[in-house]
Amino acid sequence: MPNRRRMSPEQRRAQLLDAGEAIFGQGDFEELTMEEIARHAGVTRALLYxxxxxxxxxFAxxxxxxxxxxxxAPDPTETGTVRTWVAGRLAAYLRFYGEHAHLVLIANRSSVAADPAVREPVSAHFRALGGTVLDAAGCTGESRPVAEAAFEGWIAFVRVTSLAALVDERISPAQNVALCLAALDATVGRYADLGASPQPH
Incomplete structure (x- = not known):
């Protein structure tokens, strides 16, 4: 068992998250118990709880x-168009998902996938991202609520096609990018000017 040196709460929490990410990449998430995770991290189960x-x-x-x-990531105003910025963010996310495929699988296809603790923080993250995109596009007025719904739908689309590419390998990464950008244009692009120069915020 690793040396249980004294740590601040922030340091201990970070250590536990590091240990959890490592063990979730090695074993069957459904079979792992909190006791096994604690043992791997070198702490008591009570401390983990x-x-x-x-x-x-x-996991959340x-x-x-x-x-x-x-x-x-760079501010939208540092890119040529809103669409260019979104495409850059998409590329960053897809690289991230490719590097963390084991976490993607747990987040989308495990017993905790629908748990609010897992879904809500990430959903809030993407809602904020959508707000940044629409603000940069200068999307206001009656079209704003529709554009927000379109962006949320696009995120769901990206999740499905990315699983098909990165986990199931039914399509190639290049096909996934093409699908995602085409869907962006067909949904969000109908209500927000993605070709505009980003508006300062």
Missing amino acids: HYFPSKADF AIWRRAHEKLDE
Whole structure:
């Protein structure tokens, strides 16, 4: 068992998230127990439960932290058009999903996939991203609510086709990108000017 040196709560939480991400990439998520995860992390089960009330909450924290790293992206105003910026963000997300395929599989096809603890933080992340896109496109007025719904639908579309590409390998990554951008134009592009220069915000 690793040396259980004294850590601040933030350091301990980060250590547990690192350990969880590693073990979820090695074993069957459904078979893993909190006791096994605690043993792998070198802590007691009670300590793990102190930070994370359930396995779903534990995975949700790992999944949310992974997405937070994606927020370090250029501002939309630094690109040529809104569509160019969205295409760049899409490429970043697809690289991320390719590098974390084991987490993608758990988040979408496991017993915790529909758990609000897992879904809501990421849904909130994408709602904020949609707001950034529509603000940059100067989308206001009556078209805004429709554009917001279109963006949420597009995110669902991207999730499905990306699983087909990255997990099931039924389509190629290049085909996935082409599908996602075509869907973007056909949905969000009907209500927001994706070819516009991004508006400052």
